[in-house]
Amino acid sequence: MDEQAKKTALRMIPYGLYVLGTRSDDAIGAAAINWLTQASFEPPLVAMGVKTDGDTLKQLQADGGFALSILGTGQKDIAFAFFKPTDQDGQTVNGYAFETKETGAPILVDAPAWVEGRVTDVVERGDHAVVVGEVIDAGVRRETTALTLAECGVNYGG
């Protein structure tokens, strides 16, 4: 395989940016991800790529609940704050206020929209697991377009 062609081709896939909120009995997690797609209308499913070597996948597998804060255009700084390890301080995480709803996973209050869900299936085959989850709740605070990886000037793929 032509490795450069693989990288160039896969990097053509457009991505938004999301803060994936997770929880365990004694901690929350919040990490930026971009490998996300809807995967069914009924039931409403999403599929996402989650690193196998971090706490995020552990929490997803142990608890099952998750929240996706969908970032809007202009929110690059928020995305970048969640490339770092989770640092909770009361009702803020990595410097941003969060709230919790049904699953207990953190939802950023600054995100224009969010969905909550529960993990249904995990395919562990590579350096990221394919996590499939059913959307069980959603909210929209303001309608806008999504922050994209292109707007952030970074790549994560290839």
Add this chain to the structure above:
Amino acid sequence: MDEQAKKTALRMIPYGLYVLGTRSDDAIGAAAINWLTQASFEPPLVAMGVKTDGDTLKQLQADGGFALSILGTGQKDIAFAFFKPTDQDGQTVNGYAFETKETGAPILVDAPAWVEGRVTDVVERGDHAVVVGEVIDAGVRRETTALTLAECGVNYGG
């Protein structure tokens, strides 16, 4: 769940457009999809949502090979041609020339880039299956940005 919020939130996810090529012993398939994400670097995996009621999923499950023709900006007409059933005529499919490589699945010669892969896992839980596949080959004919669902002025999600 607020159904309208779910729809609005999920429709914020940005998508490209791809022609998913499949094959069986006696036929090829080619269908436009947008629910696609990379899902691992090593091995290079992609995950895609594929309708459970069509020939595409049957061919993917029977043969395992697939090709993704990644459409470029300006190629809306090509995308729309593949919302229709597969109609092969010699070396064209739905009016567009194709070639085949390792898997035998059709690759559009007009697509700026493509990847070929083999199915590794299928999660059947909704009206679309989550099909996970390993990328085994790729090619780039010209570097450009991807055609997006937004450019096409349509939604498929929510």
